[in-house]
Amino acid sequence: MNRQLRLHPRQVEAFRGIMLTGSITLAAQMMNVTQPAVSRLIRDFEIAVDLRLFDRDGRRLVARAEAIRLYREVERFYLGLDHIGAIADDIRGSRxxxxxxxxxxxxxxxxxxxxxxxxxxxxxxxxxxxxxxxxxxxxxxxxxxxxxxxxxxxxxxxxxxxxxxxxxTHAVVAMRRDHPLAALSGITPRDLVAYRLLLPGRKTPVRQSFDTILAQAGLSPATLMETSMANCCGFAARGDGIAISDPVTVAERGELVSRPLTPEIEISxxxxxxxxxxxxxxxxxxxxxxxxxxx
Missing domain, CATH: 3.40.190.10 (Periplasmic binding protein-like II)
Structure with a gap:
């Protein structure tokens, strides 16, 4: 038997914010609300749709397959709203x-x-x-x-x-302050491969350059995780690995330190x-x- 969902637009906005940024903190900044408010909205959203969308590990939210499927539909909804809004603005062009x-x-x-x-x-x-x-x-x-x-x-x-x-700028290696590699002034690929690497997606210029460097050195990481740079830094801050990222993204996480990567990878x-x-x-x-x- 179908039941009518009672969804609030802010719940959907909070869900979309977390899926886009991978972070409750960044989602709260996008919505101009507090982190606890975003957590409550996500909790209420899961109740409303009767789906478990995230696995919780302490303060970390990890998107489940259900969340990824639902997010695709949410994005179509937002695209439709943007299109309607653009048409309305064209009509009101004199304003x-x-x-x-x-x-x-x-x-x-x-x-x-x-x-x-x-x-x-x-x-x-x-x-x-x-x-x-x-x-x-x-x-x-x-x-x-x-x-x-x-x-x-x-x-x-x-x-x-x-x-x-x-x-x-150039890509950096980001890690918690207590990580063993934080004692180094610069980091090479050979220093990295013994640890879990948190890497941007394979189609990104940074990842392609990094994969080329590893291949030329005949190296491969022991374990890795592929996600957005924001997520890479988020997981690094939790001690789940070391991230290859741009310095601007790293600077948003005060609990991280960064070290130069050699050879350099230019980022524009x-x-x-x-x-x-x-x-x-x-x-x-x-x-x-x-x-x-x-x-």
Whole structure:
């Protein structure tokens, strides 16, 4: 017998936030609420849908297969809402410009809030939609004209996207302060392979470069986990392994320390626009040997 679900939009938003960021902390920042509030929303959401969506290990939430299947439907729902909203804004075009922006979690949590605040202060008639998404998702949405501007890792994987490099840095190795490798000033692949490695997905430029380095050295990790960079740092902070990440993402986790990786893997932060759009011209910065951040 079917029963009617009593879902609250904030429950769905909390679920989506955790699935996007892999972190209750980052999901709470996205929603501008406290971490306990997000935990309550997720608990109520599981009750409403009558599904166990996450495995709990202390303060850690690990998405189950049910959560992954449900998340696909949630994303379709949000895409439909964005499309309806865009059409409505086109109808109300005389009310001012609507700017749709997306950024990966590392930049969304660091420098972009200040940049957007300045933009809205200088342009009070501009309405802004600001979403936090993965690099792959932003590229897809930019290609289909659902965003006007995206901030991502590396160069876009889709041909024809106008792109402007913003800053460059190098990948680092992140770990808890009490990890044995934290005593080293620099780390090589041979130092890493005895530990569980927390790595970004195989299609990411960082992972591809790292796999090439391992292959050239004839090395392979004892164990590994593939996930987003934000998740890599989250698991590293819990002592579940050592992460290969960008320094901006690591800087968001105060319990982690980072060490340079040799050979170096260059990381670029890029602004992308929809096809046929004119690329913006911003100066490119280097973050090497500087405090992580774009500001």
């Amino acid at each position: 001012g410009l609507r700017l749709r922006i997306a950024a990966m979690p590392a930049l969304a949590a660091s420098c972009l809030p200040e940049i957007l605040s300045r933009l809205m202060g200088a342009q009070p008639d501009v309405s802004v939609v600001f979403d936090v998404e993965s690099t792959d998702h932003i590229c897809d949405m930019i290609t289909n004209h659902h965003y006007d501007l995206g901030f991502v890792f590396g160069s876009p994987r889709h041909a024809g996207l106008p792109a402007q490099p913003l800053a460059t 932060y890029v602004a992308i626009r929809p096809p046929q759009a004119r690329a913006c011209c911003w100066p490119t910065r280097s973050l090497t040997r500087r405090k992580p951040g774009l500001g």
